[in-house]
Amino acid sequence: MFFLKVLFVFICSVTVLEGATPTEVKCPKEPLIRHAKNDLCSKEEQYIKNKEQFNRNKYREFLESLDVFNFDNSTLDSIVVSTPRLGVAISGGGYRSMLTSLGFLLQMEKWGLYDMVDYISGLSGGSWTLMGLILNDFDPKLTLDKWNFADDLLKGVPEFDITSADIVSGMHSALQKRNSQRDSNFSSFEELMDYLEVVLSSLESTPDMMVFQKRSESPLQKLKQLFFPNDTFSSPHILDTFKNFREILEFYIDLHLDVRPKKVQGFPVTFTDYWGRALINRARKRGLSDENSTSLSTLISSNDRFQKYEAPIPIFVSNCKNGFLKNVIFEFTPFEFGSWEAIGRLFVKLEFLGSRIVAGKAKKCFRNFDDIGFITGTSSSIFNNAIIYMWQKVSQSSHEALRALKVLLSVFGLNGSKVSRTIDEAGLNFKTETDYAVYQHNPFYKYPHKENILTSEDYLYLVDGGEDGENIPLRSILISERNLDVIFMIDSSSDIDNYANGTKLKNIFEQLKEKNVEYRFPSHYITLASSPIIIGCEPVYHNNGELLPILIYYANMQHTYPSNMSTFKVSYEEDEIEGIVNNGRNIFSRDNSNYFRNCLGCILLKRSNITIPLNKASKFCSSCYKNLCYS
Numbered sequence: 001m002f003f004l005k006v007l008f009v010f011i012c013s014v015t016v017l018e019g020a021t022p023t024e025v026k027c028p029k030e031p032l033i034r035h036a037k038n039d040l041c042s043k044e045e046q047y048i049k050n051k052e053q054f055n056r057n058k059y060r061e062f063l064e065s066l067d068v069f070n071f072d073n074s075t076l077d078s079i080v081v082s083t084p085r086l087g088v089a090i091s092g093g094g095y096r097s098m099l100t101s102l103g104f105l106l107q108m109e110k111w112g113l114y115d116m117v118d119y120i121s122g123l124s125g126g127s128w129t130l131m132g133l134i135l136n137d138f139d140p141k142l143t144l145d146k147w148n149f150a151d152d153l154l155k156g157v158p159e160f161d162i163t164s165a166d167i168v169s170g171m172h173s174a175l176q177k178r179n180s181q182r183d184s185n186f187s188s189f190e191e192l193m194d195y196l197e198v199v200l201s202s203l204e205s206t207p208d209m210m211v212f213q214k215r216s217e218s219p220l221q222k223l224k225q226l227f228f229p230n231d232t233f234s235s236p237h238i239l240d241t242f243k244n245f246r247e248i249l250e251f252y253i254d255l256h257l258d259v260r261p262k263k264v265q266g267f268p269v270t271f272t273d274y275w276g277r278a279l280i281n282r283a284r285k286r287g288l289s290d291e292n293s294t295s296l297s298t299l300i301s302s303n304d305r306f307q308k309y310e311a312p313i314p315i316f317v318s319n320c321k322n323g324f325l326k327n328v329i330f331e332f333t334p335f336e337f338g339s340w341e342a343i344g345r346l347f348v349k350l351e352f353l354g355s356r357i358v359a360g361k362a363k364k365c366f367r368n369f370d371d372i373g374f375i376t377g378t379s380s381s382i383f384n385n386a387i388i389y390m391w392q393k394v395s396q397s398s399h400e401a402l403r404a405l406k407v408l409l410s411v412f413g414l415n416g417s418k419v420s421r422t423i424d425e426a427g428l429n430f431k432t433e434t435d436y437a438v439y440q441h442n443p444f445y446k447y448p449h450k451e452n453i454l455t456s457e458d459y460l461y462l463v464d465g466g467e468d469g470e471n472i473p474l475r476s477i478l479i480s481e482r483n484l485d486v487i488f489m490i491d492s493s494s495d496i497d498n499y500a501n502g503t504k505l506k507n508i509f510e511q512l513k514e515k516n517v518e519y520r521f522p523s524h525y526i527t528l529a530s531s532p533i534i535i536g537c538e539p540v541y542h543n544n545g546e547l548l549p550i551l552i553y554y555a556n557m558q559h560t561y562p563s564n565m566s567t568f569k570v571s572y573e574e575d576e577i578e579g580i581v582n583n584g585r586n587i588f589s590r591d592n593s594n595y596f597r598n599c600l601g602c603i604l605l606k607r608s609n610i611t612i613p614l615n616k617a618s619k620f621c622s623s624c625y626k627n628l629c630y631s
């Protein structure tokens, strides 16, 4: 894995392919920064307004499809005037969360509720769902079909559970670790790499098992330990192993070539950039062609359903770590980037993210910094730890790594003079090596009358949305500005045996309490967890007096499939995909219960301007509220 390290060294290298490159443009006249009072940006407000009629039609169809209500036309006409606003929040949890949530959305779609959704927020694994939807016209089925689950997300990184101790959390600790590595073993590594050169070159010329048998086993043993620590070494597989190795190397070199143009434009590049490219490469089985932009603002402006106001607004959530902040959430929407937290409430137009803006005035403007891979990678930067962890495990001095890379490149016929020269020039210049995504320039730098930790430096450090223990992106869609009526949460956190037990929701409720929002926490939910829990049926209010949304919490649980794969499982077989997706459907529908489906009607009607007539429907709804609502 040492070559991973080197990738970050030859960053200022060869002339190569185009990628999603930030491009300098003329700055527009109008301000790029918005200081939010109690308002959404006008584009978002307009979008929600334009989607309203579509939602009304869908709501009408949904109510008509239920068998407990027989509303006549004029009643329906008056009900849909107050069509409830729906949101969905998708937790972290790697592919487990992505597959579960896609199943969940597919079933919402089947029951006629998906089209009505105004917002979908996602963090970490949940943000992969968002990226998939954006690249596939907000069609959950197409997203599943087009995504490449078969190839490893990151090559050469085996599935493993990262414990919290392994996670590099914070620039400071990462730097300390790096310094302590400086003193690590030299000679055995050098020795090994010399040997590697001989072994690999003879392997290339004579792909014959005899090569290995002639040599002593110990250096090979070392080699094996270095790259494949837990494989049982057996000679019939060694050829495959080296073929894999070549593929691995090429995989990372390709990522590097994609990321490089950003560096050339003068932007700092971190692990997150590599990770973001790796994600984009999996989002399409055939990949995206080079001329296709991967800028979120560009993608959304050519998205068919979004342009027709028939898609939900996606919100990517991440945490800010400037000055070791905690629980300060930043969000990316197709329109803006910023934070609703009291110390922020500043937003930049998304398409101009990356521009140099000082005190709210644009100095130098860029487009295409808002790469969807980079944004998704930021929200799921916990996965950088998979790379960092492996790398730290095996990394020796950078000198040795460089030398080794040269050897390997030549063995693989990749030793063009340019590459070698680059390695020499790059020397030992390492940059940030953590799971931070660096957003430089900070659009809020020196913003007037806002002197705080978010505005004092020209960069923002962002990390995985789940890093502060709030693994469900609820807060972004709970704000009173967005005025939602019902929020569905699908929680695939890993609380116990890689299933969710409500711990993350509890964490959020504790946070909310500090902001004077009090949802009551169901303490006995563990016994209920295979069925959704509905919170807030009895009105709960914001401290500004506005009604809070009803929350419908679903935990990932085994319904029809043991969907508790490790968060860091990086590839899936067809039958696993089908199993988890169907399980996700059953989570949403409570095992395809018609009773539950009708109850959802009752829940939505709570937010419509109607008194349910005193008849069989009213009795039915009372039983739903009694059975499903937590109070």
Ligand SMILES: *[C@@H]1O[C@H](CO)[C@@H](O)[C@H](O)[C@H]1NC(C)=O
Residues within 6 Å of the ligand: 073
């Ligand atoms: C009810 O309204 C729909 C359209 O809103 C119309 O197609 C249908 O014919 C109406 N039915 C009755 C019984 O009026």
Ligand SMILES: *[C@@H]1O[C@H](CO)[C@@H](O)[C@H](O)[C@H]1NC(C)=O
Residues within 6 Å of the ligand: 185, 186, 187, 188
């Ligand atoms: C470090 O090098 C010494 C001397 O070559 C060797 O005995 C020792 O096992 C090496 N340590 C590691 C961790 O490889």
Ligand SMILES: *[C@@H]1O[C@H](CO)[C@@H](O)[C@H](O)[C@H]1NC(C)=O
Residues within 6 Å of the ligand: 158, 159, 160, 229, 230
């Ligand atoms: C390798 O095996 C060791 C000990 O058996 C275990 O602690 C470690 O987690 C394993 N590593 C991987 C990458 O599977």
Ligand SMILES: *[C@@H]1O[C@H](CO)[C@@H](O)[C@H](O)[C@H]1NC(C)=O
Residues within 6 Å of the ligand: 289, 291, 292
């Ligand atoms: C990629 O670009 C081509 C040409 O502009 C366009 O036809 C195609 O729809 C784009 N694909 C995606 C996924 O945006």
Ligand SMILES: *[C@@H]1O[C@H](CO)[C@@H](O)[C@H](O)[C@H]1NC(C)=O
Residues within 6 Å of the ligand: 410, 411, 413, 415, 416, 417
């Ligand atoms: C690459 O390395 C191999 C083996 O060291 C050597 O035979 C070959 O000439 C080198 N190619 C270039 C372009 O330097």
Ligand SMILES: *[C@@H]1O[C@H](CO)[C@@H](O)[C@H](O)[C@H]1NC(C)=O
Residues within 6 Å of the ligand: 495, 496, 501, 502, 503, 523, 526
């Ligand atoms: C959920 O699981 C965690 C262990 O991961 C445990 O500490 C916690 O008490 C559990 N919560 C409930 C409500 O059972």
Ligand SMILES: *[C@@H]1O[C@H](CO)[C@@H](O)[C@H](O)[C@H]1NC(C)=O
Residues within 6 Å of the ligand: 497, 498, 562, 564, 565, 566
């Ligand atoms: C899945 O859950 C079962 C218990 O229901 C547990 O035995 C198993 O270890 C879990 N698997 C993973 C990968 O966590």
Ligand SMILES: *[C@@H]1O[C@H](CO)[C@@H](O)[C@H](O)[C@H]1NC(C)=O
Residues within 6 Å of the ligand: 078, 081, 082, 609
């Ligand atoms: C609710 O409906 C009643 C009549 O059914 C109407 O007078 C009132 O204006 C409606 N309120 C809202 C907020 O639509």
